[in-house]
Amino acid sequence: MKLYHFPISPNSRRVIAVLHHLDLACELQALDLVKGEQLQEEFVSLNPNHMIPTLIDGDFVLWESNAIMQYLCSKVANTDLWPNDAKIRADITRWQFWQTGHFGRACGIFIFENLLKKALNLGEPDAGELAKGTESFHRFAKILDAHLQGRDWLVGEQITLADLSVGSLLDLTEMVAYPVEGYKEINRWYQALQQLPAWQSSMPSKL
Ligand SMILES: N[C@@H](CCC(=O)N[C@@H](CS)C(=O)NCC(=O)O)C(=O)O
Structure with a gap:
């Protein structure tokens, strides 16, 4: 591959x-x-x-x-990342769609305004866009934070694809300044995600 x-x-x-x-x-x-x-x-x-x-x-x-x-x-016989159970898979997929369609779009505004514009010489960050991004970020971060209360992982008792999909967004927090401070559960969960050996070994050297 x-x-x-x-x-x-x-x-x-x-x-x-x-x-x-x-x-x-x-x-x-x-x-x-x-x-x-x-x-x-x-x-x-x-x-x-x-x-x-x-x-x-x-x-x-x-x-x-x-x-x-x-x-x-699907290439391996069994993995906790994607357990062979229809409801668990649907739940994981729900969070993956949520990452793409909602939380990821809010994060995308920060990535574009605070990182890509500079890298591509597209000018200064737009305060109006960042305000929209901030509103959208809080809307969805509140949902994520509330869901994580009393849970280690997004779905079930083990780390799954849902955690990798949503958690990866937060990798760029320092570079793009997501307003994530104060989200106690999100920060606890993201710290735990970083303990996964595959998470550590996949850390890009440029981050
Ligand atoms: N929904 C897609 C998003 C992929 C995406 O946005 N890729 C960006 C980089 S993070 C890209 O390749 N952009 C290059 C371009 O649009 O030309 C996924 O989850 O794979």
Whole structure:
């Protein structure tokens, strides 16, 4: 297998953590998004969205980080990351959709305004956009914090794909200044996630 990725991207990191946790062999091919390497014809022919992460497994090409994570888990007989139970899988998938559709979009405003604009020479952060991002971040962070009260992990008693998908967003907290201080449960849970060996070994060197 081969995975196209960008080292500091949370979307990449959550997939690489799964590869490490499951001990699956996969060649990692970094694309420099700042230089626009994802726009090369060869890559666009694999993923017309020109986005990482993108997995190649023989003649099968798969994009969308959460789909890749589920696919990787389906390669092993059994894993706590993706237990073989319909309700647990639906619950994990719920949080993965929530990450993509809601909390991740709020975080994305901070990533664009406070990190990408500078990297791509697109000007200063827009205060109005950051205010919208802050409102949206709090809306969803409150839900996450409340859910984590009295729980170690998002779904069931073990760490699952749900924790990797949602937790990876917080990797960029220092770089993009998410207003996460005061969310006691989120901070406790994110600290615990960092103890997972696969989380540590998948930490990009540039973070
Ligand atoms: N929903 C996608 C998001 C992927 C994504 O946003 N990738 C960004 C980097 S984090 C990208 O490749 N952007 C390059 C571009 O849009 O040209 C996933 O979860 O895989």
